[in-house]
Amino acid sequence: MKTRTVPNRTYLTEKEMPEKWFNVRSAMKVKPEPMIHPGTKQPLGFKDIQPIFCDEVIRQELDNDTPYVDIPDEVLRYYRMFRPSPLCRAYELEAALDTPAKIYYKFEGNNTSGSHKLNSAAPQAYYAKKQGLKSITTETGAGQWGTALSMACAHFGLDLTVFMVKVSSEQKPYRKAVMETYGANVIASPSATTDIGKKLLADFPGTGGSLGCAISEAIEAAVKSGGSSRYTLGSVLNHVLLHQSVIGLESKAALEKLGEYPDIVIGCAGGGSNFGGIIAPFVKDKLDGKKVKLLAVEPANCPSLTKGKFEFDFGDTGKITPMMKMYTLGSEFIPPPDHAGGLRYHGMSPIISKLYEDKLIDAIAVPEQDVFKSARLFAKTETILPAPESAHAIHAAVLEAQNCKKTGEAKTIVFCLSGTGYFDLAAYVKNA
């Protein structure tokens, strides 16, 4: 068979893989506002956050200036078991759409966590271990972040306690089983292991829990560990976006190998971690004068960028976190039922919010039914069953490609396929 100039799958070699993350804040003229204390409204410094997060992560969180941050050798070693992820040319999707556009996607779902979350789980577990901690805590709703962190903790030799929203742990026993296979201690939240959990159980007997409550329990468990534990979070924060920049750096390097530069880069956006990751190097290019459209895609049901306000708000429903300046629908906002669990967040990463405020990125909100239509088209043409979250990015790529068909432009479209939908089939059934 004649080999096409651009293969279906482009893999970097280990030597070509990035060995540094890129800190997008270093390129921004105006930096995102720092987190503030809800009472004093004062910016939070290193010492304020030290009981919650591990030291290196806080340094990364607060560092707006260092452009490139070394990926530790131990993390690179771990990355090499599931990275590089392939940059895929969507020949079959292009043919189905009969579009002159060239569509590429960076596929981050080919690891057991099923998503890009492992990119940040690995360094967060590593830094905690390096600091001499015994354990870390986190919360999980849908379960992808909890799974990723379980995998990373198994590798780095760290105990992990995952507070899993009770209703989710009951509905998804197998998500719990994966985490336990990797050695995690999974606790249904609210639980009797924390004060806040006990209080909630007393006040609301039989409650199914919430992500806000699970966050509160995970933070309490870390803070009250006597210093042996810290809390970890899988999205929204600056250090998470730093780690996820590996997606964009690899994508850019692979595109360069193919002699390509994107006209449009697309990612779905809930907390902003995969979108922030894939656009990172392209934001710098854009600030350097390059023309490239950077498009965040959110669900019409939870449109924080396109319908929210840019203001200081809490990171959680329970209002126990610091406040962040971000696009938000209000910390009390409860989105209508929607299966893209990873996109059901009331706010948006402060970095992404600031980029949107400064008109460096675009955003659209798309309805669930349309998203699933594109998800099914993608599955049938490109073989991969996408996560409902990632399908938002697919749908936007389809819209852009259809537009190219109208205008006759052969644009180069790149999107992040952040995960697979193997645990989301209830959503496919509902939207059949």
Place this chain on the structure above:
Amino acid sequence: MKTRTVPNRTYLTEKEMPEKWFNVRSAMKVKPEPMIHPGTKQPLGFKDIQPIFCDEVIRQELDNDTPYVDIPDEVLRYYRMFRPSPLCRAYELEAALDTPAKIYYKFEGNNTSGSHKLNSAAPQAYYAKKQGLKSITTETGAGQWGTALSMACAHFGLDLTVFMVKVSSEQKPYRKAVMETYGANVIASPSATTDIGKKLLADFPGTGGSLGCAISEAIEAAVKSGGSSRYTLGSVLNHVLLHQSVIGLESKAALEKLGEYPDIVIGCAGGGSNFGGIIAPFVKDKLDGKKVKLLAVEPANCPSLTKGKFEFDFGDTGKITPMMKMYTLGSEFIPPPDHAGGLRYHGMSPIISKLYEDKLIDAIAVPEQDVFKSARLFAKTETILPAPESAHAIHAAVLEAQNCKKTGEAKTIVFCLSGTGYFDLAAYVKNA
């Protein structure tokens, strides 16, 4: 970070990918016996099987001589969406075992079907389409083969009817949902759509069905289609092993790039499709005088090679298929409950059986509890959650590596990681 000489993941380029399958029978001095008619005991020819299978597949099934068979361009094009699969160096598993052995695994699970089954589903769908057929039929138990065939039929534009064992379709609604997402018509078996199904429903109201019954229904539906449909099978038969040779050919090419040749090649063996695939080119080498151990691993609960008899037997419990000369526990053998569904077959591929009879391959049977111990070790060290079937191969590799530790030999061990365990978590919970 210093890059190791052997990377964690070795991917062939598209140009390096095999463009022909290898027919292992061409290298065998004594060929496997042909299928025979249960009544007449006469070998079955092309015309006898034509109502059941599509023409090209029958030609491949009966051809013992052609060494290399062109992979059609259309199939190569499809393969390139999920192949090459990576050849992985198990550095972390080696370290955990403190072994001088070098362990490699060929990872076939990184596609939405979750296993190597897609390698044969693609050509089977393609040949059916090329012949002008409207549809194909098949049966599925655990669901991996049905999923793979659904994916391939969506691509090649073919209707697919999957008879899914009723109890399995009720216990695994999401497996059904994946197949339906790809457009398959999934029917719980026994069903009222076939005569044999109607009879079974009348005789055994409320039955949960069986694989034997689902096979019968799928064959009946194909045979009674008036020529517009054919039946397909995902293991055991010669043409399936031919298609799966792509696993071994890619493995050998990747090992050559690394300057390696295996001392031991390992695969789990149920019907024999992934094992037959990975050993294909190495059987030829062995017949040409090369020293290499080829090891089939079966569950202690279903030990067809190690405890079965080499004789003519039916392929199914219902005794409606032709008879094949194979190692068999008897077509009425029902293995005790065991979660490695893909290995619960009473017989073994005639090719694999003949190779075992001729002492060209070795076989061991291993107990379920030990297999899950190795599965968990592998998941924690190498990040990938293995299918219980594939974990049999992992366990044998662990045993060989432990033996190397005792003897001090730095053997090169290669095994096929045929699939992932994302849909098998009940088994992990049971064997925790």
